[in-house]
Amino acid sequence: MQVTELSTDGLRREFKIVLSAKDINDKVSTRLQEIGGTVQLPGFRRGRVPPALLKQRFGASVMGEVLERALSDSSAQAMAERGLRPALQPKIEVTSFAEGKDLEYKLAVELMPEVKPVDFKSIALEKLVPEIGDADIEKAMHGMAEEMRKTEKVDPRPAKKGDVLVIDFVGSVDGKEFPGGAAKDHHLELGSSAFVAGFEDQLIGKQPGDASTVKVTFPQEYVNKDLAGKAAEFQVAIKELREKVKVAADEEFAKSLGMESLAKLREAMKGKLERDYAGLARMKLKRELQDKLADSHSFAVPPGMVDAEFDAIWKQVEEAKQKNELDPEEAAKSDEDLKKDYRGIADRRVRLALLLSEIGRQNNLQVSQDELNRAAVEEARRYPGQEQKVLELFKNDAQAQARLRAPLFEEKVIDFILEMAEVKEKRLPPEELVKAATAA
Numbered sequence: 539m540q541v542t543e544l545s546t547d548g549l550r551r552e553f554k555i556v557l558s559a560k561d562i563n564d565k566v567s568t569r570l571q572e573i574g575g576t577v578q579l580p581g582f583r584r585g586r587v588p589p590a591l592l593k594q595r596f597g598a599s600v601m602g603e604v605l606e607r608a609l610s611d612s613s614a615q616a617m618a619e620r621g622l623r624p625a626l627q628p629k630i631e632v633t634s635f636a637e638g639k640d641l642e643y644k645l646a647v648e649l650m651p652e653v654k655p656v657d658f659k660s661i662a663l664e665k666l667v668p669e670i671g672d673a674d675i676e677k678a679m680h681g682m683a684e685e686m687r688k689t690e691k692v693d694p695r696p697a698k699k700g701d702v703l704v705i706d707f708v709g710s711v712d713g714k715e716f717p718g719g720a721a722k723d724h725h726l727e728l729g730s731s732a733f734v735a736g737f738e739d740q741l742i743g744k745q746p747g748d749a750s751t752v753k754v755t756f757p758q759e760y761v762n763k764d765l766a767g768k769a770a771e772f773q774v775a776i777k778e779l780r781e782k783v784k785v786a787a788d789e790e791f792a793k794s795l796g797m798e799s800l801a802k803l804r805e806a807m808k809g810k811l812e813r814d815y816a817g818l819a820r821m822k823l824k825r826e827l828q829d830k831l832a833d834s835h836s837f838a839v840p841p842g843m844v845d846a847e848f849d850a851i852w853k854q855v856e857e858a859k860q861k862n863e864l865d866p867e868e869a870a871k872s873d874e875d876l877k878k879d880y881r882g883i884a885d886r887r888v889r890l891a892l893l894l895s896e897i898g899r900q901n902n903l904q905v906s907q908d909e910l911n912r913a914a915v916e917e918a919r920r921y922p923g924q925e926q927k928v929l930e931l932f933k934n935d936a937q938a939q940a941r942l943r944a945p946l947f948e949e950k951v952i953d954f955i956l957e958m959a960e961v962k963e964k965r966l967p968p969e970e971l972v973k974a975a976t977a978a
Contacts, residue, residue: 668815699729704778848884
């Protein structure tokens with residue numbers, strides 16, 4: 539194998555690689571001999587097929603197999619001998635080849651940059667710690683009781699916001715009923731925004747025994763594309779009026795939730811609040827750490843990785859533009875300015891990803907199979923009834939495993955850095971913690 543470096547441009551390298559015709563032919567002959575030892579053709583015993591017939595029958599496919607393997611192995615060898623670590627899949631372009639001739643190709647590759655992490659002890663951070671008081675616990679418990687309020691039937695009267703109506707309805711567009719547009723004995727809380735905008739408002743003031751025609755227009759971005767932007771009519775029969783019954787956060791309420799006592803419920807609620815707000819505080823701490831890492835590390839990043847990240851971001855931006863979901867400030871910018879902004883974001887994301895990856899590599903941080911399995915189970919629980927399919931996906935799909943492993947690895951690296959950084963705690967009540975954590 540002959541390797542000639544053609545160009546060097548930052549992290550980009552290009553080589554010309556030549557594999558001799560003799561090496562290619564030897565590999566083809568060896569592979570044909572392997573096939574000859576197993577194949578059986580009419581008129582010949584196993585292992586006795588003439589080489590010329592083997593070449594006639596299998597030569598083309600074997601040549602393709604050998605060339606593919608030769609390109610892969612030789613390119614990997616060329617980079618390994620020079621200590622090069624590719625950032626992306628190398629690009630291979632065959633420039634010259636014919637049977638009996640040398641194989642010549644170009645190898646273009648973008649390399650991983652040299653990354654030297656700073657001393658993590660020099661990083662100073664502030665960690666917010668939730669300070670949960672009795673009033674916070676009481677508020678959360680009353681909120682839970684409110685959510686679990688049951689309803690009871692009341693005598694007919696005009697319905698108001700907050701009431702629950704039991705209704706039958708049938709929806710139609712252009713006089714034709716549509717799938718999923720009908721139900722019987724449906725419990726609808728007025729003011730819950732559970733139905734299309736305007737539907738619930740038209741039932742305020744109605745009472746059991748009334749029949750009503752409700753007219754609405756589905757939003758342009760409605761999930762069912764067949765209904766998006768279309769006007770619809772619903773024939774609604776009001777069968778029953780119900781009111782929510784107040785539920786007190788008392789001993790009986792605690793026991794209805796399977797708790798031993800109200801005190802135990804308070805204890806559990808405090809723990810839940812601490813975990814919830816700690817998660818928010820963690821997000822802020824991680825964001826602050828990433829900002830400091832980005833500011834304290836400067837190195838070239840592979841252009842191809844930035845391009846790929848930018849393309850993914852820009853696709854989301856274009857989708858948001860089509861749905862009129864861009865922030866007003868961004869909507870006022872030209873595409874040129876937006877692309878400049880988002881290319882900067884893409885560069886930063888790639889830089890941070892490479893930095894965290896290198897920190898993990900240098901310190902031998904890995905995600906164990908047990909950690910991966912637990913994460914797969916947690917993800918599967920998000921899809922009731924399809925848990926087994928989700929688990930099978932993670933078991934058999936390498937890309938799905940990689941998507942699952944990436945955030946686990948990132949969190950492990952973040953924790954590793956935080957153990958050495960100077961982290962000071964600041965205790966805050968929930969409302970102040972939320973303000974501090976969500977501040978720009």
